[in-house]
Amino acid sequence: MSVAEERIDRLHTLARAAATDGETERARTYVRLARRIAERNRLSLPRAFKRFTCDSCDSYLRPGTNARVRLRDGHVVITCDCGHQARYPYDDS
Numbered sequence: 001m002s003v004a005e006e007r008i009d010r011l012h013t014l015a016r017a018a019a020t021d022g023e024t025e026r027a028r029t030y031v032r033l034a035r036r037i038a039e040r041n042r043l044s045l046p047r048a049f050k051r052f053t054c055d056s057c058d059s060y061l062r063p064g065t066n067a068r069v070r071l072r073d074g075h076v077v078i079t080c081d082c083g084h085q086a087r088y089p090y091d092d093s
Contacts, residue, residue, distance in 0.1 A: 002041070002043075004037050004038070004040075004041040004043055005043060007034075007037055008034045008037055008038055008043070008045065008046070008049070009046070011030045011031075011033055011034040011037070012030075012034060012046070012048070012049045014030045015027045015030035015031050015034070015053075015060045016052075016060060018030060018060070019059075019060040019062050019065075020062070024059060024060075024066070027059065027060040028057070028058050028059050028060070030060075031053050031058045031059070031060055032058050034049065035058070051078075051086075051088065054067075054080040054082060054084050054086075055084060055086065056080065056082050056083075056084035057080060057082040057084065059080065059081075059082070061078060061080060063078075066080065066081045067079065067080055067081070071090075072087075074089060074090065074091075074092065075087045075088060075089050075090060076088045076089075076090055
């Protein structure tokens with residue numbers, strides 16, 4: 001694991017903790033930092049990080065607090081408070 005990957009993982013942990021404590025701006029700052037580190041080092045963000053962050057406003061999504069999660073035909077729809085929607089497939093068998 002490279003230094004950049006460790007830093008992204010640590011920022012994900014910090015963003016989750018800040019969002020849990022209600023510090024949304026601090027969580028948003030951590031998300032932006034992690035995205036920037038990934039871009040500069042040509043890394044992809046971990047799946048858990050991508051699923052719990054909004055691509056539009058960079059907030060850390062907490063279902064029931066600032067995000068709505070709905071199941072549709074074969075995919076999950078996560079809607080942020082800013083209105084941005086993300087869709088992820090799932091197998092319902």
